[in-house]
Amino acid sequence: MKAVVLASGQGSRMGYKTKALLKVAGRRIIDRTIILLKPHVDEFVFVVRADSSELEDYLNRHWRGKIRYRIVKNPVPERGNGYTFLLASKAVGNSHFVLTMSDHVYSKEFVEKAVRLKGLIGDFKPKYADVEEATKVKVENGRVKDIGKKLKDFDCLDTGFFVLDSRAFEAARRVAERKEVVELSEVIRELKPEVSEVSGEFWMDVDTPEELKKARKLLVRLSVKGRGDGFISRNLNRKVSTRISEMLVDHITPNQATILAFLTGILASALVFFSLPVAGIVYQLSSILDGIDGEIARASLRTSRFGEWMDSILDRYVDFSFLLAVSLVALNLVPEKMLLTVSLFALIGCVMVSYSTEKFKASYGRSAYDCLKAIRYLPGKRDERIFIEMLLCLMYKPFLLLLVIALIGNARVALTMAIVSSARSELES
Amino acid sequence: MKAVVLASGQGSRMGYKTKALLKVAGRRIIDRTIILLKPHVDEFVFVVRADSSELEDYLNRHWRGKIRYRIVKNPVPERGNGYTFLLASKAVGNSHFVLTMSDHVYSKEFVEKAVRLKGLIGDFKPKYADVEEATKVKVENGRVKDIGKKLKDFDCLDTGFFVLDSRAFEAARRVAERKEVVELSEVIRELKPEVSEVSGEFWMDVDTPEELKKARKLLVRLSVKGRGDGFISRNLNRKVSTRISEMLVDHITPNQATILAFLTGILASALVFFSLPVAGIVYQLSSILDGIDGEIARASLRTSRFGEWMDSILDRYVDFSFLLAVSLVALNLVPEKMLLTVSLFALIGCVMVSYSTEKFKASYGRSAYDCLKAIRYLPGKRDERIFIEMLLCLMYKPFLLLLVIALIGNARVALTMAIVSSARSELES
Numbered sequence: 001m002k003a004v005v006l007a008s009g010q011g012s013r014m015g016y017k018t019k020a021l022l023k024v025a026g027r028r029i030i031d032r033t034i035i036l037l038k039p040h041v042d043e044f045v046f047v048v049r050a051d052s053s054e055l056e057d058y059l060n061r062h063w064r065g066k067i068r069y070r071i072v073k074n075p076v077p078e079r080g081n082g083y084t085f086l087l088a089s090k091a092v093g094n095s096h097f098v099l100t101m102s103d104h105v106y107s108k109e110f111v112e113k114a115v116r117l118k119g120l121i122g123d124f125k126p127k128y129a130d131v132e133e134a135t136k137v138k139v140e141n142g143r144v145k146d147i148g149k150k151l152k153d154f155d156c157l158d159t160g161f162f163v164l165d166s167r168a169f170e171a172a173r174r175v176a177e178r179k180e181v182v183e184l185s186e187v188i189r190e191l192k193p194e195v196s197e198v199s200g201e202f203w204m205d206v207d208t209p210e211e212l213k214k215a216r217k218l219l220v221r222l223s224v225k226g227r228g229d230g231f232i233s234r235n236l237n238r239k240v241s242t243r244i245s246e247m248l249v250d251h252i253t254p255n256q257a258t259i260l261a262f263l264t265g266i267l268a269s270a271l272v273f274f275s276l277p278v279a280g281i282v283y284q285l286s287s288i289l290d291g292i293d294g295e296i297a298r299a300s301l302r303t304s305r306f307g308e309w310m311d312s313i314l315d316r317y318v319d320f321s322f323l324l325a326v327s328l329v330a331l332n333l334v335p336e337k338m339l340l341t342v343s344l345f346a347l348i349g350c351v352m353v354s355y356s357t358e359k360f361k362a363s364y365g366r367s368a369y370d371c372l373k374a375i376r377y378l379p380g381k382r383d384e385r386i387f388i389e390m391l392l393c394l395m396y397k398p399f400l401l402l403l404v405i406a407l408i409g410n411a412r413v414a415l416t417m418a419i420v421s422s423a424r425s426e427l428e429s
Numbered sequence: 430m431k432a433v434v435l436a437s438g439q440g441s442r443m444g445y446k447t448k449a450l451l452k453v454a455g456r457r458i459i460d461r462t463i464i465l466l467k468p469h470v471d472e473f474v475f476v477v478r479a480d481s482s483e484l485e486d487y488l489n490r491h492w493r494g495k496i497r498y499r500i501v502k503n504p505v506p507e508r509g510n511g512y513t514f515l516l517a518s519k520a521v522g523n524s525h526f527v528l529t530m531s532d533h534v535y536s537k538e539f540v541e542k543a544v545r546l547k548g549l550i551g552d553f554k555p556k557y558a559d560v561e562e563a564t565k566v567k568v569e570n571g572r573v574k575d576i577g578k579k580l581k582d583f584d585c586l587d588t589g590f591f592v593l594d595s596r597a598f599e600a601a602r603r604v605a606e607r608k609e610v611v612e613l614s615e616v617i618r619e620l621k622p623e624v625s626e627v628s629g630e631f632w633m634d635v636d637t638p639e640e641l642k643k644a645r646k647l648l649v650r651l652s653v654k655g656r657g658d659g660f661i662s663r664n665l666n667r668k669v670s671t672r673i674s675e676m677l678v679d680h681i682t683p684n685q686a687t688i689l690a691f692l693t694g695i696l697a698s699a700l701v702f703f704s705l706p707v708a709g710i711v712y713q714l715s716s717i718l719d720g721i722d723g724e725i726a727r728a729s730l731r732t733s734r735f736g737e738w739m740d741s742i743l744d745r746y747v748d749f750s751f752l753l754a755v756s757l758v759a760l761n762l763v764p765e766k767m768l769l770t771v772s773l774f775a776l777i778g779c780v781m782v783s784y785s786t787e788k789f790k791a792s793y794g795r796s797a798y799d800c801l802k803a804i805r806y807l808p809g810k811r812d813e814r815i816f817i818e819m820l821l822c823l824m825y826k827p828f829l830l831l832l833v834i835a836l837i838g839n840a841r842v843a844l845t846m847a848i849v850s851s852a853r854s855e856l857e858s
Contacts (some may be wrong), residue, residue, distance in 0.1 A: 304857055309849065310850070313784070331769065336760060336765050339769070344752070348746070348749040351781075351784065355745060355784050361791035363734040363737045417742065420735065420738065421739070424733070
């Protein structure tokens with residue numbers, strides 16, 4: 001399958017910028033389109049304005065050798081995007097193809113569903129798009145009956161994503177013979193393709209700076225979905241971290257965010273020796289910041305296994321350094337044998353919570369949270385532990401903190417062992 | 430594909446036992462055959478002696494509902510195993526099929542190679558079989574030219590494993606018309622099937638109690654292959670543990686072996702308070718015993734993801750309990766702040782060595798040892814750490830023990846991070 005990307009628009013409401021090159025949540029729109037379509041497509045055809053080499057230069061600089069693509073120049077962008085589309089005809093040949101617009105932003109989930117379907121991809125329950133501004137579609141017998149921005153009676157929105165074949169070019173050619181300016185909606189009206197449904201997934205066209213901001217915000221918010229967060233994370237940490245991620249997503253990389261959270265955690269540990277309450281608050285802050293690397297990575301399509309791995313190891317060392325500092329502070333408060341024992345129990349419990357679920361994934365190849373719902377409801381995830389640690393720091397109770405972490409951590413591991421053990425025969429098959 | 434298992438032999442050299450039901454390294458031969466062929470076969474045909482219902486009863490008790498199978502009764506086992514084979518003809522029909530003997534033991538690797546091939550599976554470089562006793566094969570133009578136990582001039586051994594079609598039954602029928610006693614080798618001589626090579630993998634026919642013992646020993650030894658062991662494990666622990674496994678494999682389950690090693694480790698920790706040298710030796714013993722569960726599991730085809738998971742978690746708690754005990758003993762030897770710090774560093778280092786590689790597998794879906802050779806050569810694996818700990822216990826140096834573990838463990842983690850980081854772009858693709 002090929003992919004045709006129409007990129008001859010003017011970006012008039014964006015100060016005449018090449019919209020394909022705009023950054024949305026840390027990634028240029030064109031790069032998003034390429035990254036998401038790449039696994040499904042063997043060649044890209046970009047139709048660009050002949051009066052600017054900006055996009056062409058960009059593609060040659062960043063994608064040459066990484067994807068197969070052709071660039072078709074459009075000397076008459078004023079003839080409309082239906083005509084732009086027609087210009088791709090020769091480069092596409094008889095192949096099936098995806099057609100999409102260079103100013104549309106899609107989520108991975110949207111693209112993965114849409115590429116398997118046919119015709120115009122319609123959103124019947126739009127959750128994110130601006131219905132007012134969107135192109136509407138009236139469907140009859142599974143096919144487009146009418147299409148337009150001003151339709152009063154419509155069934156779904158045109159997502160700007162199509163899976164078509166050469167008949168679409170023939171339709172465009174017929175319209176172009178009748179008219180000078182050929183809008184894509186007219187081509188669609190002529191073609192009357194089937195309508196396939198992808199509803200409720202994220203897609204947006206980005207026409208104005210406000211929409212750009214909205215897309216960024218939505219992409220960051222969506223990056224949190226289905227993460228299996230703990231209670232504190234869902235109700236506190238994520239509400240703050242997503243706001244920070246929105247601010248940072250265009251400016252820092254996920255790995256930089258990982259280091260930021262790590263250093264904040266180490267700072268918290270150092271602060272233990274000066275003020276336990278302040279240290280507790282900074283530790284909780286580091287826990288909030290710990291969500292940002294993942295949010296930025298997912299929103300900007302920069303997730304990496306290395307990032308996931310490194311983040312997880314650094315988290316363990318942050319927790320270690322905080323427990324070490326608290327243990328040293330608690331040294332004179334209780335008998336030393338008791339302190340040493342409780343400190344070591346706190347550390348092993350704290351690390352083993354994570355170890356037991358990571359080792360589960362290593363052994364079973366699946367997430368324990370996905371396989372065993374009961375584990376999701378166990379308290380004592382990192383976000384929850386750190387919140388409790390902060391509270392105990394605020395109360396100036398370092399030994400109690402160690403004791404509570406020792407109990408919560410090891411109890412959680414024991415319960416995890418019981419849950420996995422009782423499900424072991426189902427899990428094996 | 431179907432599988433025909435010939436099980437009408439007398440077991441004369443085994444005291445007239447049903448050989449298929451003999452236990453070899455913790456598993457009956459018939460169960461081994463079924464477990465290994467099951468993924469490749471949709472129906473089994475067992476040809477059993479009509480004068481004994483022992484095997485039939487066993488199959489009905491243990492395999493009904495788990496595999497599809499038919500039982501064909503052989504009222505004339507004295508007519509030879511070629512005739513036994515012919516009796517399977519109706520049950521097999523026109524399907525391709527695997528033909529194998531109920532007294533042959535194969536490794537998983539052998540079966541996985543052999544089922545993809547055709548004709549007589551020959552071993553051209555036998556490593557484990559008794560060449561004297563084996564059936565030899567002379568090959569010409571890729572086909573069997575002659576076959577027999579007493580061939581002087583031969584190219585390979587007959588592994589007792591064949592992948593055939595209905596022409597084999599026709600050949601058997603022709604021989605049966607000429608002769609009363611039909612040996613399988615005569616059928617093969619008549620059929621002249623092609624010869625495919627699976628060389629150097631483990632297979633054996635088990636005719637005598639000595640061969641049974643030899644098979645058990647070899648299966649346990651082979652269970653250690655390619656485990657990515659550390660230096661101490663390769664050169665000391667495995668040499669002892671495989672001997673223990675040979676003794677235990679017919680008597681205990683892998684999970685029982687896990688618990689045995691765990692309890693020995695906990696005992697070692699308790700002994701720290703009585704005698705550090707004795708504790709160190711028992712800890713090293715627990716490290717040796719820790720290999721047994723895996724050896725028994727692999728040798729008896731009982732590996733389970735649950736076993737792997739649980740073993741790994743219990744190992745961490747054993748290491749924790751030993752370090753805790755040593756820390757408590759060292760408490761009066763050095764200033765308490767230093768001890769607390771070093772103890773916590775020792776514990777985190779010790780756990781993180783394992784955490785970093787398990788998390789690697791969880792993130793990348795592959796073993797770090799397979800992907801990154803450099804990691805294999807890092808010192809500080811568990812077997813090596815415990816051996817060093819034992820030495821330091823023998824020298825009565827508890828604090829030095831903690832210090833050394835803290836250094837080795839965390840240095841290893843740091844080096845792992847450096848190695849993974851420098852290979853991160855290759856690993857991502």
